[in-house]
Amino acid sequence: MAIDVHSNRHLDEELVTLRRLLFEMSELVDEQVAGAIDAVSNCDVELAHRVRERDDEVDKLELDVDHQCERILALFTPVAVDLRLIISAVKVNTDLERIGDHAKNLAKNTQKLERCLDLIEKTRIREMADEARGMLHEAQDAFMKQDRVLAREVLAHDRHVDRLHDETLKTIAGIIRAQPERADEIVHLVNMSKSVERIADHAKNIAELVVFLVEGVDIRHRGAQAAAAEEAGNETS
């Protein structure tokens, strides 16, 4: 059966605007994470300062994306895949803004971390940072291309980052026991590892939203979902 297909141009134009804003946000946050990691790795205070300054741009873009989502919801009442795009955009926007905050925090600690570069080398933080940045990049790519296969690959990387974070914390615990006089520096090390781990978590969130967007399936909190399904089964039986 032939269908007389024509585009809902007005809504499509609004969605194009939304995608463009998200793309800008995504590119900026990617640059912020790269800048923060480079600043810490090279003790580049000037670069760190630039990262902190540009966080305002991230915040502004967050507001722009939210406004565009609100506008589309109010004026077009989207359904089905369009509705999932708006829901996902709102959440991805929040994840990206939070990633921006973690990048800013990393940058903020650059000077303090200068004194513990030798300690960083003993941990797996650099490897974590590379992995987290790669995840972020792939998750953003998957969202823009609506590529669910790529999105699922990101999820596997998160488990690797979690393992590296656990190893790093164990290493740091050993350093505290061996060099308690460096406790102040070690606190910054813990913060740094936590920030990188959280960046990976937010990248994972974005990847999960890509699966929701494309497949219409919510893969978050599988444990809670299974428990709810079991509970519902018990009620009906």
Next chain:
Amino acid sequence: MTEKTAAAGDTGVDVETGDSSRGGVSGFRNDETGVMSGDRARDVATAKVRVENLDFWYGTHHVLKSITLDVRANEVTAFIGPSGCGKSTLLRCLNRMNELIPDTRLEGRVLIDGRDIYENADPVMVRRRIGMVFQKPNPFPKSIFDNVIWGALVNGYKGDRDELVERCLRQAALWDEVKDRLDDQAYGLSGGQQQRLCIARTLAVQPDVVLMDEPASALDPIATAKLEETILKLKQRYTIVVVTHNMQQAGRISDRTAFFYMGELIEMDDTEQLFTRPSKKRTEDYITGRFG
């Protein structure tokens, strides 16, 4: 006349004899053999209206093609689709109103509580049991009271008229607005009030099923909201089928939605499922405004 209960399968009046003591879900004729899926079994168990392999023609124009669907008791079912898709025609098939149009032909079956309304059934009794509310409010040029009671009197109602009028106006959520002016002309009511009066008039003949053909299309947003609220209350007692072009309205008021395109039923599902994760591409294209 006793007040109808909200129980699923309460059949009210028998389409053949007018006997209000007969009927019920137990009378549903199940021609299917083999194992039914859980959903299918549930549909059969609660189906008030069943359409089987229905085809309909206006002259040589084939407007409904092999439609099979169930309308569940005490639910609101919405029919959606672009103009000319056949949804209003199907609605009229559910109470034999298309028979009033010359040069039409129907094949297939429409069963209410398992009884074929096209086989050995009196069309007048069918239309009494399956009421219709139209797109534009069409009150009689009479008082509010007479509008409600008229159909019931024509059908031989002998009970307490005041009680019936009050009950129907209350069910149509109009009583509080008109109780002090029942003798006023119905034309003096607003459009939204007139539409609810038409609903009250339909309810007065004790239907089981109420069909509504774009009932809010001529109403402003406030009257529409009131009408939708009324529909949601009515489903406790009646089975309701609504044709609407307003998909947000379908989302707000219906439990199940059927999407039609070019005379075919493309997809029927729980409304939330259909508007969030439709299974057919054509449904998604339509509800997202990409064709139609």
